[in-house]
Amino acid sequence: MSKELIRLSNVTMAFDGETVLDDLNLYFNDKEFLTLLGPSGCGKTTTLRIIGGFLVPTSGDVYFDGVRINDVPPYKRKVNTVFQKYALFPHMDVYENVAFGLRIPKEEDGGGTDGSKKKKIRLSNQEIDERVQEMLGVVSLKGFEHRSVSSLSGGQQQRVAIARALVNRPKVLLLDEPLGALDMRLRKDMQQELKRIQQQLEITFIYVTHDQEEALAMSDTVVVMNEGRIQQIGTPEDIYNEPKNAFVADFIGESNIVDGIMREDRVVEIFGRKFSCVDAGFAPDEPVDVVIRPEDVDIVDLKSGALTGTVTSVTFKGMHYDIIVDFKGFKWLIETTDFCPVGARIGIKIDPDGFHIMKKSQYSGMYGDYSSYSAEYDEIGDAEYVEGEEEAPEAEE
Amino acid sequence: MKTRAFAYPYLAWMTLFVIAPIILVVVYAFSAAGGGFTFSNFSGIAAYSAVFLRSFALAGIATAACLLLGYPLAYVLSKEKPRLQRVLVMLIMLPMWMNFLLRTYALMTILENTGLLNKFLALLGLPQLNIINTPGAVVIGMVYNYLPFMVLPIYSVIVKLDRSLIEAAQDLGASPDRCFTRVVFPLSLPGILSGITMVFVPAVSTFVISQLLGGGKSMMLGDLIEMEFLGTSYNPHLGSAIALVMMIVVVICMRLMNKFGSGEEQAVIL
Numbered sequence: 001m002s003k004e005l006i007r008l009s010n011v012t013m014a015f016d017g018e019t020v021l022d023d024l025n026l027y028f029n030d031k032e033f034l035t036l037l038g039p040s041g042c043g044k045t046t047t048l049r050i051i052g053g054f055l056v057p058t059s060g061d062v063y064f065d066g067v068r069i070n071d072v073p074p075y076k077r078k079v080n081t082v083f084q085k086y087a088l089f090p091h092m093d094v095y096e097n098v099a100f101g102l103r104i105p106k107e108e109d110g111g112g113t114d115g116s117k118k119k120k121i122r123l124s125n126q127e128i129d130e131r132v133q134e135m136l137g138v139v140s141l142k143g144f145e146h147r148s149v150s151s152l153s154g155g156q157q158q159r160v161a162i163a164r165a166l167v168n169r170p171k172v173l174l175l176d177e178p179l180g181a182l183d184m185r186l187r188k189d190m191q192q193e194l195k196r197i198q199q200q201l202e203i204t205f206i207y208v209t210h211d212q213e214e215a216l217a218m219s220d221t222v223v224v225m226n227e228g229r230i231q232q233i234g235t236p237e238d239i240y241n242e243p244k245n246a247f248v249a250d251f252i253g254e255s256n257i258v259d260g261i262m263r264e265d266r267v268v269e270i271f272g273r274k275f276s277c278v279d280a281g282f283a284p285d286e287p288v289d290v291v292i293r294p295e296d297v298d299i300v301d302l303k304s305g306a307l308t309g310t311v312t313s314v315t316f317k318g319m320h321y322d323i324i325v326d327f328k329g330f331k332w333l334i335e336t337t338d339f340c341p342v343g344a345r346i347g348i349k350i351d352p353d354g355f356h357i358m359k360k361s362q363y364s365g366m367y368g369d370y371s372s373y374s375a376e377y378d379e380i381g382d383a384e385y386v387e388g389e390e391e392a393p394e395a396e397e
Numbered sequence: 398m399k400t401r402a403f404a405y406p407y408l409a410w411m412t413l414f415v416i417a418p419i420i421l422v423v424v425y426a427f428s429a430a431g432g433g434f435t436f437s438n439f440s441g442i443a444a445y446s447a448v449f450l451r452s453f454a455l456a457g458i459a460t461a462a463c464l465l466l467g468y469p470l471a472y473v474l475s476k477e478k479p480r481l482q483r484v485l486v487m488l489i490m491l492p493m494w495m496n497f498l499l500r501t502y503a504l505m506t507i508l509e510n511t512g513l514l515n516k517f518l519a520l521l522g523l524p525q526l527n528i529i530n531t532p533g534a535v536v537i538g539m540v541y542n543y544l545p546f547m548v549l550p551i552y553s554v555i556v557k558l559d560r561s562l563i564e565a566a567q568d569l570g571a572s573p574d575r576c577f578t579r580v581v582f583p584l585s586l587p588g589i590l591s592g593i594t595m596v597f598v599p600a601v602s603t604f605v606i607s608q609l610l611g612g613g614k615s616m617m618l619g620d621l622i623e624m625e626f627l628g629t630s631y632n633p634h635l636g637s638a639i640a641l642v643m644m645i646v647v648v649i650c651m652r653l654m655n656k657f658g659s660g661e662e663q664a665v666i667l
Contacts (some may be wrong), residue, residue, distance in 0.1 A: 054564055074567040075576075081568045087561035091583045100579070101569035168569060 005030045005171060005204055006051060011060035013046050013228075020046050022228040024060070028172070028206060033198050035207045035215040038225035039251070044208045047225075048174050051206065053077045065171075079172040080165035084180060086157045088149040094160050095145040098135060101168040102128045135167040138197060155186045162197070172204040179214065191218055212252045216240065224248050245358055249291045250367030256297075256332045257368020260290035260357070268355055271307060271328060277355035289358040291368070294322070294335040296354030305347015311340045324370050331370040425637035438638035445621060445639065452618040453646070455532055456601035459539035460547075463596045464589065466540070467547035471588070472581075474548075475555040486552070489545050497542065501609050504541055508534050508610065530612030538606040539596075546595040554588030555581070590654060598647055618643050 006028040013021035021043045028034055036044035049055045050062060053074035062069050069077065080101070088097050105120040123131075136142050139159035149157060158178060165173055175194075179187045195218050198205045209215055215222050216236040224231040224239060224247075232244040243249035246257050260270040265280035270290055282288060302308055309327040320335045325346065340346055429435040442449075474485055492500060507513045508529045515525045528534045558581065566576040604619030611617075618639065625636030 052564075052568060054567075074564070075570050075572055079568075081565070083561050083565055085561060087559065087565040089562060089565070089580060100566070100571075104570045104572075104575060106570070164565075164569065 003030050004028070005065060006206075007063040008047070008050070009061045009063065011047075011050060011057045011062065013043070013050065013055065014058045020228050021050075021057070024228075024230065026223065026230065026233075028204060029221075030171075030204055031202050032220050033195070033205045033207065033218060034221045034223065035209060035219040036223050036225060037209060037212060037215040037251075038231075039210055042225040043228040044210075044225050045176055048081075048176055048206060048208050051172070052079060052081050052174050078170055079174055080168050080170040081174040081176065082158075082161045082165050082178045084176045084178070086161040088157055088160055088164070090148075090150060093146050093148055094136075094141065094152070095132060097149060097160055098132045098163045098167050099128050100164060102131060131167055132163075135163040138166070138200070139163045139193075154182050155190065158182065158190065159193075162194075166197070166201065166203070170203065172206060173198075175205060175207045177209055178207075179209075179211075187214070194218065216252070224251060226251075242356065243291060243358065245361035246289050246291075246363040246365075246367045247361070249289075249356070249358065250363075254294045254333055254335075255368050256292045256294065256370070258290050258292070258330060259365070260288050262286045262288050262357060266352070268357060271330075273306065275306065275350065275355060276352045277357060278353050279355065279357035282357065282359075287360055289360060289364050289368075291356040291358060292332070292350060292354055293356075294333045296350060297332070297334045297336075298349045298351075299334065299336050299338055299340065300347045300349045302345055302347045304349070306349055308345060308347045311342050311344045311346060314340065314342055333370045422637045422640055425634050426641045428634060430632070430634060438634045439642070441635050442639055442642060448616055448618055448621050449643075449646075451532070451615060452601050452643075453650075455535055455607075455615070455617065456539070456597055456603075459536045459543065459600050460593055460597040462536065462540045463544050463547040464593065467544055467592065468551055468585075468589070471548050471552035471555055474552055475558075482556070486549075489548055492541075493545050498605060500542060501538055501606055504538055505529065505609055508537065529610065530614055532611065532615045534610040535607050535615055535617070538610040539600045539603065542606065543596040543600055546599075547592040550591040550595065551585060551588035554585050558584055593654060594651060597650070601647060602643065 004027045008024050008026045011021055011024040011026075012019065024043075024047065026047075036047055038044050046055060050057055053069070053072060053076075056070060064072075064078070089100065092100070102123050105122045107120060132145075133142070136145065139162055141156065141159050141163065144152070144156065144160075149160060152160065158181075161178070162173075178194075179190050182190060191214060194205070194207075207215075207218065216239070219236055221233065222236055222239045223233050226247050232239055232248045234242070239248065239252050243252060243255070249255040249257055258270050260268045262279075262282035262285065263269050263274060264284060265282075266277055268275055268277045268279070268288070268290055307327055309325040309332070311323050312326050312331065313324040315322040317335075320337050321339060323334050323336060323340055325332045325334055325348070334348070426438055427434055427436070429437065470489075474482060477485065505512075509515070510525070510527060510529060512529070514528070518525060528537070562580055562584070563576055566580045567573075571579060601617075602619045602622075604617065604623050607613075607615055607617040607620055613620075622636050622640050622643075624630055625632045625639065
């Protein structure tokens with residue numbers, strides 16, 4: 001499809017003997033919106049800083065357009081970064097911040113590698129003005145030229161940072177959790193805004209976030225990372241529908257993950273009962289992890305239920321209820337539009353395509369149990385919780 | 398607010414030892430020896446215009462030297478490992494823990510014609526230097542004594558500079574040189590301004606340094622004022638007038654300098 005622009009080849013990064021990136025192999029296509037997704041400490045920001053040139057990998061190589069750039073300093077790379085806390089120059093106004101990169105004389109491109117004949121090109125003031133104005137238009141900040149950056153709101157500062165990076169017409173824009181400091185509504189707006197800018201300017205975006213919703217909403221490709229390794233690469237749909245292991249299944253969306261045994265192709269056994277599923281290609285009687293998404297479980301009456309359990313908690317979420325159901329000591333999260341009171345006995349039914357079978361991995365047994373639901377809910381909430389506007393009220397009856 | 402009461406002791410102190418003396422100086426400056434209002438003290442100052450010029454010139458040179466020595470030092474210092482930084486900052490402050498007079502005497506024995514410096518030069522077979530009792534010696538004395546006051550404010554501003562701003566500049570294509578001139582230096586201006594203030598103001602009014610190292614040949618304002626109050630030509634009215642004029646000139650200098658900074662980036666004076 002599109003051509004490869006950046007390649008990380010066997011990149012390992014260690015700080016004081018502690019491995020942060022472990023033999024990473026990853027390539028980035030031209031004009032792609034790629035998101036590095038993972039919990040804090042997973043190595044995603046380190047990966048971004050290696051591409052930006054702020055870190056030199058302990059071992060391994062970085063290629064840009066086929067050229068090894070390990071030793072190329074940041075100021076000579078054709079990538080620009082939007083920093084987490086914007087890093088706008090406080091002693092310059094909006095205009096000068098955006099014009100910063102344009103005022104730097106550039107060495108003439110091409111003409112081989114003959115260092116002696118490099119001519120410095122300086123943009124004229126008129127050219128600079130045109131490009132600054134154009135970019136302020138792209139980020140909807142016209143009229144803010146001479147405001148001081150400290151007088152701007154978080155969202156406006158964010159857009160100045162984006163304009164300042166994009167005005168240099170980089171081939172790749174690196175974004176390090178750029179929406180982390182914004183409140184929920186502004187974040188949703190900026191997500192669409194960023195996606196629009198990316199498509200309008202046809203630039204590769206490499207986006208770092210720990211927010212799975214953000215990653216799914218914006219990306220062409222999502223790279224899920226944990227503990228310095230890539231867990232899965234794929235389209236948002238792939239990552240959500242076909243998670244490779246328990247970590248990915250748990251990190252992307254809500255998942256019930258139970259131990260199962262693949263009795264034969266398209267038959268899986270959980271809780272001692274056989275269910276038909278759509279997965280095949282496992283060894284007979286192979287132990288597996290079974291993912292069941294909360295929205296794939298249907299609540300039916302006790303008699304026709306394949307499994308029966310007791311409702312232990314109910315949370316009203318607006319569009320639906322989140323209920324926790326106890327099946328023989330294992331607690332499931334189920335999304336339902338039918339109200340089931342706490343203590344009710346219910347039956348459930350799962351369609352064959354509601355099961356997703358994964359091979360056992362190092363993460364087996366670590367995720368997917370909702371026994372400590374409230375604690376886990378808080379943890380998930382933390383990543384998105386900004387000003388309480390998105391928090392659903394507790395069901396009060 | 399009850400907590401305001403905590404500021405009262407200082408307020409009393411300031412009234413007694415800062416505001417009252419300034420009022421006294423003003424009163425003395427505008428009164429004749431026998432009492433009564435007069436401007437004659439100020440016309441008497443004209444005779445000392447050479448002292449004024451010398452004081453501001455020497456203090457200016459010393460301040461510039463402190464800046465040229467101090468800024469690179471502060472900059473390099475801020476790049477070192479935190480542990481080394483602490484040790485080096487302590488070494489810079491160390492001389493300040495010793496008595497000012499003692500330090501100046503020590504410098505005297507170094508700079509003397511038969512002092513350590515010349516002995517050392519002789520050892521190397523180099524020509525002797527006649528530094529003591531010249532304006533140059535006064536400048537050296539000022540730089541030696543006031544350098545920490547330049548280094549520390551600049552260092553504390555640079556060390557707190559947001560690393561990501563430097564990375565942002567590099568990211569946008571700025572070479573290390575350009576990054577320094579366009580980002581690091583402009584953002585360290587507040588430190589430079591307070592460093593200049595903290596060196597220039599005491600330097601312009603110093604009197605011991607010029608007496609000990611300048612050999613009385615390069616009299617400065619501090620010496621002149623001391624002479625009018627304690628010395629042979631006792632005239633506190635003239636001394637007050639000189640002190641007042643010096644104060645005003647210093648304030649004007651600082652205000653002019655603050656034009657280089659904007660907003661919060663101003664030096665401590667006014």
